[in-house]
Amino acid sequence: MSDILQTQALVQCDCCDYFCIPAGADYEICPVCFWEQDAWGISKPDQRSGANHGLTLRQGRNNFLQLGACAARFKQHVMDESMRRHYRHVPRHIIALETPANLCPYCEQDAIWRVRLKAHPEYSFLMCFECDAVWDSHQPVSSESGSTFPVYMQSLGLIPDWNVERLETVDWQDAGE
Ligand SMILES: [Zn+2]
Numbered sequence: 001m002s003d004i005l006q007t008q009a010l011v012q013c014d015c016c017d018y019f020c021i022p023a024g025a026d027y028e029i030c031p032v033c034f035w036e037q038d039a040w041g042i043s044k045p046d047q048r049s050g051a052n053h054g055l056t057l058r059q060g061r062n063n064f065l066q067l068g069a070c071a072a073r074f075k076q077h078v079m080d081e082s083m084r085r086h087y088r089h090v091p092r093h094i095i096a097l098e099t100p101a102n103l104c105p106y107c108e109q110d111a112i113w114r115v116r117l118k119a120h121p122e123y124s125f126l127m128c129f130e131c132d133a134v135w136d137s138h139q140p141v142s143s144e145s146g147s148t149f150p151v152y153m154q155s156l157g158l159i160p161d162w163n164v165e166r167l168e169t170v171d172w173q174d175a176g177e
């Protein structure tokens with residue numbers, strides 16, 4: 001299968017992830033999802049896109065998955081679904097491409113909490129409830145410095161006791177600045 005589409009360099013649409021945007025084109029409107037490529041690319045998924053009338057990329061991507069267009073009003077303008085197969089499609093997970101502030105550096109799924117043991121309130125430390133990573137309160141948080149909850153409890157000479165109290169989330173990425 002050789003057709004005209006493969007003779008031009010196409011790059012991936014920020015919104016629908018189809019390779020259907022001519023390389024080097026600025027503010028091109030995607031024929032698959034009708035998202036207008038803006039200066040942010042996929043770097044700021046929660047930034048309101050002026051080129052897309054204030055829609056964020058994350059909203060546009062969700063709309064495309066649900067409606068087949070980046071916004072409901074463009075459904076009638078996008079190419080027929082059967083035409084999409086002419087373009088290469090590599091779905092991306094933009095949540096992993098951005099690094100939102102203060103998410104756990106291990107799992108990037110949840111915030112880090114300052115917690116204390118209910119049975120031993122003198123012990124306070126930092127913890128991710130998603131992946132059970134633990135940091136000592138005095139330790140800078142990083143993907144190298146963490147321990148796991150059971151290991152940390154052992155280092156304190158305690159039996160792992162999941163009865164912890166959440167005190168507050170920690171802005172650990174700002175802490176060193
Ligand atoms: Zn698109």
Ligand SMILES: [Zn+2]
Pocket residue numbers: 104105106107108109110128129130131132133
């Ligand atoms: Zn985690």
